[in-house]
Amino acid sequence: MPRAGQRPRLVEVAERAGVSLATASRALAGREGVSTEVADRIRRIAHELGYVANPYARTLAGGARSTVGLIVHQVDDPYFSEIAAGVIQLAAEQGLLVQICQSGRDPVYELRQLRHLIAQRVGIILISGSGYDDPRVEAEARAELAAFQDHGGRVAAIGRHALGVDAVLPDNEAGGHALAAHLMDLGHRHIAVAAGSAGLTTVADRLAGVTAALRQRGLRPADLTVVHGDFTRGGGRAATEQILNEHPETTAIVALNDAMATGVLSTLRSRRVPVPARISVVGFDDVSVAADLAPSLTTIRLPLTEMGRTALTLALKPRAARPRRRATGHLLVVRDSTGPAPTT
Amino acid sequence: MPRAGQRPRLVEVAERAGVSLATASRALAGREGVSTEVADRIRRIAHELGYVANPYARTLAGGARSTVGLIVHQVDDPYFSEIAAGVIQLAAEQGLLVQICQSGRDPVYELRQLRHLIAQRVGIILISGSGYDDPRVEAEARAELAAFQDHGGRVAAIGRHALGVDAVLPDNEAGGHALAAHLMDLGHRHIAVAAGSAGLTTVADRLAGVTAALRQRGLRPADLTVVHGDFTRGGGRAATEQILNEHPETTAIVALNDAMATGVLSTLRSRRVPVPARISVVGFDDVSVAADLAPSLTTIRLPLTEMGRTALTLALKPRAARPRRRATGHLLVVRDSTGPAPTT
DNA sequence: GCCCGGTACGTAAGCGCTTACGTAAGCGCT
DNA sequence: AGCGCTTACGTAAGCGCTTACGTACCGGGC
Numbered sequence: 001m002p003r004a005g006q007r008p009r010l011v012e013v014a015e016r017a018g019v020s021l022a023t024a025s026r027a028l029a030g031r032e033g034v035s036t037e038v039a040d041r042i043r044r045i046a047h048e049l050g051y052v053a054n055p056y057a058r059t060l061a062g063g064a065r066s067t068v069g070l071i072v073h074q075v076d077d078p079y080f081s082e083i084a085a086g087v088i089q090l091a092a093e094q095g096l097l098v099q100i101c102q103s104g105r106d107p108v109y110e111l112r113q114l115r116h117l118i119a120q121r122v123g124i125i126l127i128s129g130s131g132y133d134d135p136r137v138e139a140e141a142r143a144e145l146a147a148f149q150d151h152g153g154r155v156a157a158i159g160r161h162a163l164g165v166d167a168v169l170p171d172n173e174a175g176g177h178a179l180a181a182h183l184m185d186l187g188h189r190h191i192a193v194a195a196g197s198a199g200l201t202t203v204a205d206r207l208a209g210v211t212a213a214l215r216q217r218g219l220r221p222a223d224l225t226v227v228h229g230d231f232t233r234g235g236g237r238a239a240t241e242q243i244l245n246e247h248p249e250t251t252a253i254v255a256l257n258d259a260m261a262t263g264v265l266s267t268l269r270s271r272r273v274p275v276p277a278r279i280s281v282v283g284f285d286d287v288s289v290a291a292d293l294a295p296s297l298t299t300i301r302l303p304l305t306e307m308g309r310t311a312l313t314l315a316l317k318p319r320a321a322r323p324r325r326r327a328t329g330h331l332l333v334v335r336d337s338t339g340p341a342p343t344t
Numbered sequence: 345m346p347r348a349g350q351r352p353r354l355v356e357v358a359e360r361a362g363v364s365l366a367t368a369s370r371a372l373a374g375r376e377g378v379s380t381e382v383a384d385r386i387r388r389i390a391h392e393l394g395y396v397a398n399p400y401a402r403t404l405a406g407g408a409r410s411t412v413g414l415i416v417h418q419v420d421d422p423y424f425s426e427i428a429a430g431v432i433q434l435a436a437e438q439g440l441l442v443q444i445c446q447s448g449r450d451p452v453y454e455l456r457q458l459r460h461l462i463a464q465r466v467g468i469i470l471i472s473g474s475g476y477d478d479p480r481v482e483a484e485a486r487a488e489l490a491a492f493q494d495h496g497g498r499v500a501a502i503g504r505h506a507l508g509v510d511a512v513l514p515d516n517e518a519g520g521h522a523l524a525a526h527l528m529d530l531g532h533r534h535i536a537v538a539a540g541s542a543g544l545t546t547v548a549d550r551l552a553g554v555t556a557a558l559r560q561r562g563l564r565p566a567d568l569t570v571v572h573g574d575f576t577r578g579g580g581r582a583a584t585e586q587i588l589n590e591h592p593e594t595t596a597i598v599a600l601n602d603a604m605a606t607g608v609l610s611t612l613r614s615r616r617v618p619v620p621a622r623i624s625v626v627g628f629d630d631v632s633v634a635a636d637l638a639p640s641l642t643t644i645r646l647p648l649t650e651m652g653r654t655a656l657t658l659a660l661k662p663r664a665a666r667p668r669r670r671a672t673g674h675l676l677v678v679r680d681s682t683g684p685a686p687t688t
Numbered sequence: 689g690c691c692c693g694g695t696a697c698g699t700a701a702g703c704g705c706t707t708a709c710g711t712a713a714g715c716g717c718t
Numbered sequence: 719a720g721c722g723c724t725t726a727c728g729t730a731a732g733c734g735c736t737t738a739c740g741t742a743c744c745g746g747g748c
Contacts (some may be wrong), residue, residue: 020728025706052463056404057704060733075432081425088419088446097464119396226632262636292606294638307597364698369736401734404703
C-alpha cells in the first residue's frame with residue numbers, strides 16, 4: 001500500500017507487480033535473471049508510479065554511486081564555467097548528478113575539498129585547473145586519488161598531468177608556440193609575457209612554448225620579458241603596468257590566459273595605448289567573451305565545453321592499465337588585437 | 345577493528361571510545377544526553393581516526409540531508425555563474441554540498457530537473473533565473489515545491505516570484521525605470537528595447553519599468569520600439585539588426601540583460617555605428633565583464649554573488665508562515681556606452 | 689526507607705536498497 | 719525415469735547510520 005504523500009518505494013513496485021523485492025531490483029537495474037515479460041511489467045509499473053530509486057539507500061547497499069564531484073578553481077571564471085557546462089550536460093544525459101566545489105586556486109584548500117568529496121562517497125571525481133608546482137601537495141592529492149580509485153572510484157583531470165589519472169590535456173606548449181610565432185610573423189621582436197603565478201604548471205608549459213618559438217627564430221630567452229602575477233584579470237592589469245613602466249620598447253604582450261588578457265586590454269585602454277597599432281595583445285583559452293572584448297582578442301582556442309564532456313567520458317570508462325591522455329588540439333584564432341609591429 | 349583500507353565507521357569510533365553506537369552518534373550530532381567529558385572524548389577520537397559520517401547512511405536513517413540542489417538556466421552564462429559562486433561559497437562554509445543542474449531555459453526540462461532533485465532527496469532547492477509566463481508549468485513547479493516543503497525540504501528562488509517560496513528578488517522594474525530615465529536625461533527620445541522572450545517574467549518586469557519611465561516624462565508607449573528575441577548575446581545581435589533596419593531614427597538601445605547588450609555592442613561595432621556618439625547602449629545585471637566591453641557598458645548592478653548567498657541563507661532558516669522576500673536594491677552604473685543624444 | 693524524576697547511557701529496530709545464496713521448475717540427455 | 723544443468727525467481731542478510739525506547743544509577747523529598 002502506498003503511504004500517503006510519500007515517494008513510492010521499491011516494495012510498492014514489487015507488490016504491484018506481484019514479484020519479490022529482489023526481482024524488482026534486478027529488473028530495474030537491467031540485470032539478467034529476469035524474464036523479459038516480467039522485467040517489462042516491472043518497469044512499466046515503476047514508471048506509472050513515478051518510482052525513482054532512493055540514491056542513499058542504493059549507494060548504501062553497495063550499488064553504483066551516481067554522483068560526480070567536480071572541482072574547479074572558481075565557477076565564475078568563464079574558463080571553468082564553460083568546462084562545467086560540458087560536464088553538467090553530459091552528466092544530465094547519463095542521469096548523473098554533479099556536485100561542484102571551488103578550490104579558489106589554493107592547493108591546500110583544494111586538497112580539503114578533494115578529501116571531502118571522497119568522504120561523501122562520490123563515484124567519480126573530475127578535477128580541473130592547473131596543477132601546482134608544489135610536489136608535496138601534488139603527491140598528497142595523488143595518493144588520495146589513487147586510494148580512491150583502488151576502492152572503485154574513477155577520476156579524470158582536466159589540464160593537469162601530474163596526478164597519475166586519466167587526463168584531458170590542452171596543448172599548452174604548442175599553443176604558446178603558435179602565439180609567439182604569430183607575433184614574430186608580424187614582425188614583433190620585443191615581446192613581453194603576462195604570466196600567472198610561477199607555481200602553476202599551466203603557466204610553465206605555456207611559457208615554455210613561447211620561449212621555444214623565440215629560440216627557434218634566433219631570439220635569446222633573455223630578450224623576453226616575463227612578468228608573473230595572479231592568473232586573473234587583476235594580475236593582467238598589474239603585469240601591464242609593470243611592462244609599460246619597465247620595458248617601454250615592448251610591442252606585443254602575451255597573456256597566458258584570457259582572464260589576464262582582459263586585464264591587459266583594460267589597462268592599455270585606460271592608458272590610451274592603441275591596440276594593435278602600438279602594442280599587440282594575445283590571450284589563451286578563447287573563452288566566449290574573448291570575441292567581444294575591444295579590440296576582439298587574438299587567442300588560442302580550446303574546446304572548453306568539449307573538454308568537460310571528454311573528461312567525464314574518460315571517467316565513465318573502466319580504469320585502464322595506464323592513465324589515458326587526451327590532447328585537445330589547439331587553434332590560433334586571429335582577431336583584431338594583433339597587427340604588424342609598429343615601424344619605429 | 346579497523347578494516348584495512350576502508351574509511352572508518354561510527355562503530356570503530358564507538359569501540360575506541362568504549363561507548364555504544366548510539367552515544368557516539370549523539371555526541372557527534374551535538375545532541376544532548378551525553379556528558380561533556382564523554383562527548384569530548386568521542387569527538388577527539390573521531391577526529392584522530394579521520395572519521396567522516398557516511399552521508400548515504402545518515403540520510404537513509406532519517407538524519408539531516410546535507411546537499412543543496414541549485415537549478416540555473418546555463419552555468420556558462422556569467423549571470424548564473426556569479427550567483428552559483430555565491431551559493432557554493434556559503435555552502436562550503438556550512439559544510440554543505442551543492443548539486444548543480446542546468447535547465448537550458450526550457451520550462452519543461454526545468455520541471456524535470458526539479459523532480460529529479462526532489463527524487464534525489466536533496467534537502468534544499470535553490471532555483472534561479474526568470475520565471476515563465478506559462479501558468480501551467482509554473483503551477484506544476486509550485487505544486488512540486490510545496491509538496492517538497494511539506495516533507496521538510498527547504499526552497500528559495502532567485503529572481504522569480506510566482507513560486508510561493510522564499511525569494512531573492514532583483515529590482516527589475518526600478519532598474520528598468522532607472523535606465524530609461526538615465527537615457528532621457530541625456531536627451532534620448534527614440535529609444536528601442538532589445539528584450540528577451542516575451543514569456544519571461546524578468547523581461548516583462550524590466551520592460552514595465554522602462555515604459556513607466558517614458559510615460560512619466562510624457563512619451564507615449566507607442567513611441568517605444570520593443571524587439572523580442574533570445575535573452576542571449578545572439579538575441580541581442582538579431583534585435584540590433586532589426587532595430588537598425590526598421591527604426592533608423594533610434595538613438596538608444598536598452599538591452600534587458602548584459603548578455604543581450606554584448607550582442608548589441610558587437611553588432612554595432614561590426615556595422616561601424618559609433619557608440620555612444622550615434623547610439624547609446626545600456627544593459628542590465630552588471631556581470632563582471634560588462635566593464636571590459638568596448639565601450640564599457642552602462643548597466644544596472646545587481647549583487648549577483650551576494651544574491652546566491654542570500655538565497656541559501658533564506659533556505660537555511662526554518663520556513664516562515666508566509667514566503668519571505670528579499671529585494672536586492674539596484675544601482676545604475678554609468679560607463680562609456682551612454683552619452684548625450686546626437687543633435688540631429 | 690522508599691519512591692519519584694532526571695540524567696547518561698545501551699539495545700535494537702529500522703531507513704530502502706542490493707546481492708549472495710537457496711530453491712523450484714523446465715529442459716535435454718542417457 | 720533419473721540425472722545434471724540452466725533459468726527465473728524468492729529469502730534474507732546486510733550497507734552505516736539515527737532514534738525510540740528501555741535500563742541503570744543518582745539525588746532529593748517525604
